[in-house]
Amino acid sequence: MFQRGKYNRAALLYADSNRNFEEVALIFMQKESKESESGLEKYLTELFDRYKKKANLYALSTGEKENELFQRERTQRLVLSSWLLEIKLNVLEEA
Secondary structure (H helix, E strand, O other): OHHHOOHHHHHHHHHHOOOOHHHHHHHHHHHOOHHHHHHHHHHHHHHHHHHHHHHHHHHHHHOOOOOHHHHHHHHHHHHHHHHHHHHHHHHHHHO
């Protein structure tokens, strides 16, 4: 999908894959186009949502809110949300 320029669809497929986060992000960043930036945003948003769901499901199933997995997921969501905010600010700056 990515090679055909279908970046948003590719983002969802990459989010479902076991590929390394950094590797996928670099694939989108190296393309340097508005469409690939949109795909990167979609990928990051999808990962953010999945981390959030995973942490919430774990907390519900164990009754624990503060544990190592929850902390790690929180850190990953923080990094993803910061990056998403940066992308949104760049879009606003260019408008």
